Structure formats: C-alpha cells, structure tokens
Amino acid sequence: MTPPRIPQIPVVVLAGFLGSGKTTLLNHLLRNRAGTRIGVIVNDFGAIEIDAMTVSGQVGSTVSLGNGCLCCAVDASELDTFLETLTRPSARLDVIVIEASGLAEPQELVRMLLASDNPHILYGGLVEVVDAAEFDATRQRHPELDRHLAVADLVVLNKTDRVGEAERERLRAAVAELSGPAAVISAEHGRIDPELLFDPALRPDGEETAGQLSFEDLLRQEECDEHEECDGHGHADHLHAAYESVDFTADVPMDPRRFMAFLDSRPEGLYRIKGFVDFGAGDRDNTYALHAVGRFLRFVPRPWARGEQRLTQLVMIGAGIDAAALHEGLAACRAEQEPQPDAPATERAMWGVLRYVPEPARDGDAAAGEAEADVPEAAAEA
Numbered sequence: 001m002t003p004p005r006i007p008q009i010p011v012v013v014l015a016g017f018l019g020s021g022k023t024t025l026l027n028h029l030l031r032n033r034a035g036t037r038i039g040v041i042v043n044d045f046g047a048i049e050i051d052a053m054t055v056s057g058q059v060g061s062t063v064s065l066g067n068g069c070l071c072c073a074v075d076a077s078e079l080d081t082f083l084e085t086l087t088r089p090s091a092r093l094d095v096i097v098i099e100a101s102g103l104a105e106p107q108e109l110v111r112m113l114l115a116s117d118n119p120h121i122l123y124g125g126l127v128e129v130v131d132a133a134e135f136d137a138t139r140q141r142h143p144e145l146d147r148h149l150a151v152a153d154l155v156v157l158n159k160t161d162r163v164g165e166a167e168r169e170r171l172r173a174a175v176a177e178l179s180g181p182a183a184v185i186s187a188e189h190g191r192i193d194p195e196l197l198f199d200p201a202l203r204p205d206g207e208e209t210a211g212q213l214s215f216e217d218l219l220r221q222e223e224c225d226e227h228e229e230c231d232g233h234g235h236a237d238h239l240h241a242a243y244e245s246v247d248f249t250a251d252v253p254m255d256p257r258r259f260m261a262f263l264d265s266r267p268e269g270l271y272r273i274k275g276f277v278d279f280g281a282g283d284r285d286n287t288y289a290l291h292a293v294g295r296f297l298r299f300v301p302r303p304w305a306r307g308e309q310r311l312t313q314l315v316m317i318g319a320g321i322d323a324a325a326l327h328e329g330l331a332a333c334r335a336e337q338e339p340q341p342d343a344p345a346t347e348r349a350m351w352g353v354l355r356y357v358p359e360p361a362r363d364g365d366a367a368a369g370e371a372e373a374d375v376p377e378a379a380a381e382a
C-alpha cells in the first residue's frame with residue numbers, strides 16, 4: 001500500500017467550566033514547550049501571557065509569538081478557516097490547542113474535528129480541566145459536566161492546592177468514576193507535563209535544538225525521570241509524579257490480530273500510546289507509527305529506511321497502569337518466528353490495523369467508514 005505523505009498536526013481540545021484553569025494550563029504549555037511550536041485557538045487574547053513572550057507580528061486576529069507559537073482568537077464559525085491557516089506547512093506548527101470555552105459543547109467540537117475534511121489535522125484528544133475546590137458546586141450548577149467528563153480523554157483535576165489530601169482522593173475517585181477510561185491527573189496551576197499532550201518536536205532543520213529529542217532520548221528521559229537524578233531536561237518539578245510511563249521494545253514483529261486485541265482491551269488510565277510497530281509479514285514495506293490518545297487510535301505507515309533495524313518501540317503513559325501486565329500483554333503479541341505461509345490470511349489479519357490508517361484518497365464509502373472508526377467510543381455514544 002502507499003503510505004499517506006501528508007503530515008498531520010494533532011489538535012487538542014482544552015475544555016472546562018469557567019475559571020477551572022484552562023488559560024493557566026495553556027500558559028504553562030506555552031512556557032514549557034521545549035521547542036515545540038504550538039498553535040493556540042482561543043476566544044480572546046486577554047489572558048494569554050503574550051507580553052511575556054514578545055509578539056513578533058499580528059495580522060488581524062492572529063498573533064505570532066516570538067517563540068514560534070501562533071495564537072488566534074476566533075469564534076466557532078471561523079474555526080475551519082483558522083485550522084486551515086494554522087495547518088499550512090508555512091506555519092510549521094507541531095500541535096494545535098483549542099480552548100473550548102465559549103464554543104459549542106466540547107463533544108461538538110470533537111465531532112467537528114473528526115468530521116473535518118482538512119487532511120492536515122489529527123484529533124489529539126479532549127482534555128477537561130476541573131476545579132477541585134469547586135467540583136461539587138460546578139456539578140450542581142452545570143449537570144452537563146458529567147457528560148463532558150464522560151467524553152474526555154484526559155481529566156486534569158486542577159487547583160488541588162485548595163483542597164486537603166482526603167478531599168483530593170475523594171474527588172479523584174468521583175471524577176474517575178464519571179470519566180470512565182480517561183486518565184485523571186491532579187495538578188496545581190495547570191502544571192501538567194506537556195508530553196501528555198504532544199511529543200517533543202523533531203526538527204530536521206537544526207532549528208530550536210532544545211526541542212530536538214529523538215525517540216531514544218524520549219525513552220532515556222523517561223528513565224531519568226524515574227530515577228530523578230538527571231536534570232537539564234526542564235522537567236525538574238515532579239510533573240511526572242501523577243502518572244507513569246512504560247516503554248516496550250521488541251525485535252520480533254507483532255502479530256496484527258493479537259496486537260489489535262491488546263489495544264482493544266487496553267486498561268483504564270492508559271492515556272497515551274506512541275511509537276512504531278513492526279507487523280512483519282503483515283506489511284514488509286512499512287513501519288507503523290502508532291498514536292493513541294484516550295480511546296482515539298491511529299496508525300500512519302511509513303516505508304522502512306534502507307538498513308533500518310526492524311523494531312517495535314512503544315511508550316505508554318497513564319495513571320495507575322500496571323507495567324508488568326502491559327509488558328506481558330505486549331510480549332504475547334509477538335508473531336511466531338516462522339512467517340505465515342498463508343498470504344491471504346496474513347492480509348486479512350492486517351484489516352484490523354488498516355481500519356485506523358487515514359487514507360485521504362479513499363473513495364466516499366470507505367472514507368465514511370474510516371471516519372466512524374475515528375470517533376472515540378464515548379463521543380460516538382454522546
């Protein structure tokens with residue numbers, strides 16, 4: 001098969017009721033982006049700390065920040081236009097964050113993104129920010145909070161500095177129950193690890209070296225964080241404490257059927273999976289980049305480079321995940337040493353994977369089926 005060549009930019013939706021801390025979290029991301037160029041779509045610039053970042057240009061309602069980030073103030077009707085502007089290769093953005101306040105319900109926004117015919121965007125997850133101190137009161141005033149939590153991929157229980165330890169635990173449990181399989185992390189002043197939302201930028205042109213982390217660096221960095229003895233990565237302030245990350249490497253191909261069964265039954269709290277999968281006889285020509293956020297799943301094949309070592313490398317990030325069980329589950333996905341002699345059976349086994357491969361060139365019917373596959377279960381039910 002021909003892999004798609006169009007680069008796709010993850011679009012993260014940031015939602016939460018009035019005053020929950022969305023803008024604070026956004027400012028934190030803009031300050032701790034480690035070279036990643038972020039496009040931000042907000043309703044108004046007011047609270048974004050643009051002053052602290054030197055504005056290098058403003059055209060209409062778009063502000064370009066000196067640090068390579070772009071900021072747009074839009075209303076819902078303009079969203080598509082701005083997404084188009086922000087996803088132009090010339091903008092060279094790595095991730096787009098949309099602050100959902102004032103727009104339609106977050107699930108509407110998620111639907112719009114999933115249904116968008118902009119081939120440059122990739123849904124990057126719905127993050128719901130919750131004010132810990134106001135949780136019960138907000139729920140009473142806005143019963144729809146339950147629905148928002150049910151479709152979220154990541155819930156940030158913010159302002160935990162304003163509640164005691166016991167109350168924090170009670171809230172975590174209450175939020176976790178409402179948000180089902182989404183990961184719940186606690187935060188103060190929106191200080192979450194940016195890697196929960198986007199990968200560090202990989203810039204081929206030597207620009208912004210601070211952001212140039214290779215996959216190996218990423219694995220190494222996570223090891224450092226576990227041992228807390230390496231610094232210099234800008235991750236010193238215990239951001240990782242709220243979740244764990246587990247890595248997996250195999251030099252034996254993954255059996256596509258077993259691997260998909262593993263993904264289908266991925267445990268609650270496993271918020272992100274990223275990496276590359278070798279499906280061996282399932283597709284000898286390509287390695288498959290895997291991107292999972294919450295219940296959203298996508299594979300993007302790319303041809304193996306000449307002489308490239310054929311490996312499966314995955315990083316899994318979540319809250320309360322069982323590393324040993326994940327390793328065991330993945331180890332059981334290894335294909336038999338001998339390639340299956342039955343070619344049609346091997347091809348059929350790949351169908352489950354190909355369902356999650358974006359194919360802009362696909363014909364109408366098939367594309368509709370693919371759009372369905374993209375919809376996270378909870379959003380589809382909502």
Ligand SMILES: Nc1nc2c(ncn2[C@@H]2O[C@H](COP(=O)(O)OP(=O)(O)OP(=O)(O)O)[C@@H](O)[C@H]2O)c(=O)[nH]1
Pocket residue numbers: 016017018019020021022023024025047101158159160161162187188189190
């Ligand atoms: N104590 C405490 N205050 C916080 C925390 N996070 C944000 N705040 C404060 O809460 C207020 C609201 O935060 P914002 O980030 O503006 O919230 P928002 O969700 O963007 O608000 P709207 O745009 O009005 O919906 C601000 O005064 C923040 O400084 C936190 O973790 N702890």
